[in-house]
Amino acid sequence: MILLLDLGNTNLCIGIYQNQTLICDFRTDSDLNRSSDMYAELIKGFILNSNLSLKDFEGAILASVIPSLTDVICHAVKKIINKNCLILNKGIKTSLPIRIDNPNELGADLVADCVGAISKYGYPCIICDLGTANKLLVVDNNGNYIGGIISPGIRTASKALTKNTALLQDISYKAPKSVIGKNTPDSLNSGSIYGTIASIEGLTNMIEKELGYKTRHILTGGNSALIYQHIHNYEHDMFLIFEGLYQIYLKNRSVDNEKIK
Numbered sequence: 001m002i003l004l005l006d007l008g009n010t011n012l013c014i015g016i017y018q019n020q021t022l023i024c025d026f027r028t029d030s031d032l033n034r035s036s037d038m039y040a041e042l043i044k045g046f047i048l049n050s051n052l053s054l055k056d057f058e059g060a061i062l063a064s065v066i067p068s069l070t071d072v073i074c075h076a077v078k079k080i081i082n083k084n085c086l087i088l089n090k091g092i093k094t095s096l097p098i099r100i101d102n103p104n105e106l107g108a109d110l111v112a113d114c115v116g117a118i119s120k121y122g123y124p125c126i127i128c129d130l131g132t133a134n135k136l137l138v139v140d141n142n143g144n145y146i147g148g149i150i151s152p153g154i155r156t157a158s159k160a161l162t163k164n165t166a167l168l169q170d171i172s173y174k175a176p177k178s179v180i181g182k183n184t185p186d187s188l189n190s191g192s193i194y195g196t197i198a199s200i201e202g203l204t205n206m207i208e209k210e211l212g213y214k215t216r217h218i219l220t221g222g223n224s225a226l227i228y229q230h231i232h233n234y235e236h237d238m239f240l241i242f243e244g245l246y247q248i249y250l251k252n253r254s255v256d257n258e259k260i261k
Contacts, residue, residue: 001052003043003060003081004245006109007073009132011222012039014046015242022242024050027222030066039076047080057081061249063088063108063241086252088112093251097144106145109241110137114145116244117218120237124215126207128200128234129241130223132156136203141213149203154223158192173226197231204233 001023006013007030014026026046034042047054060077062085064070070087077085086092088108096114098106110129114137117127127137133156136149152160154173162168171185171192179194181187208214217233220240228236237243 001057002246002249003047003057003077003085004242004249005060005062005064005073005077005085006112006241006245007062007064007066007069008109008222009065012073013222013241014043015239015245016047016050016052017242017246020246022239024052025239025242026050030069032066032068034072036072036075036079039073040079043076044080054081057083059083059086059249059253061086061088061245061252063112063245065107065109086249088245088248092248094248095251097142099140099144099146110135110148111145112241112244112248113137113220114139114244115247116237116240116242118143119247120240120243121216121218121235124211124213125218126204126215127218127220127240128204128224130154130196130219130221130227134196134200134223135221136200136207138207138211138215140211149207151199154192154196154226158188161188175226175230193227193230197227200227200231200234 002017004015010030011027012030015022016024028042060083062073074085090104094111094115096111113127113129117125123139123143124141125139129135132153134151134153138146138148140146162170171188174189175193176186176189179190181190219228219234219236
């Protein structure tokens, strides 16, 4: 079994692959104040509650966008399965050509998204990853990552709005029955959810016009569950990043990660 970890700004998402298949997943908040021992207990509890044996893990791989927690999570993994955790960074083989001004700027999570999309869906493709930020990632018809678009995520934008206004309050996120809101919560939800959909669909059309050809569209990320039933021409793959991490692990399974940290 392979332990896959996606450390994002909001959540730590964990998946376990066995026989090329995701068999279970778990998510907790990304807490800067947790120690490696605390994370170890959380991850160990998830594994044992899934009726899996700690001795059956071949290895682990981590994609992290929080540098201060990267080593904390790696130490936690070491304590649990007694294996070094591969860290998705510039020392790791991904087979993804990155054609942007500064390839080192591309986040590990976005690299994994692209590798997972190419593995499962082929290319050209546009990957829409909805999390703390909304990301549209473009893989061209030669399999190159050529750039993308970043904007505030659904919850991030909504919280910024309510924080900076006196009368608007936080809402429970749910697509309203109609685009035209009849009350404040529905109006806020319409703007958050349908506004995001309109942005994605509009930007997708603009990207394809710029490319000069059609692409496949994949929707992923923690907030994708809020919109996947309402967006057109996007395939929903909640766990795309795990596929990418798994594929990258396979390319690097013989690497001693102590040499590349």
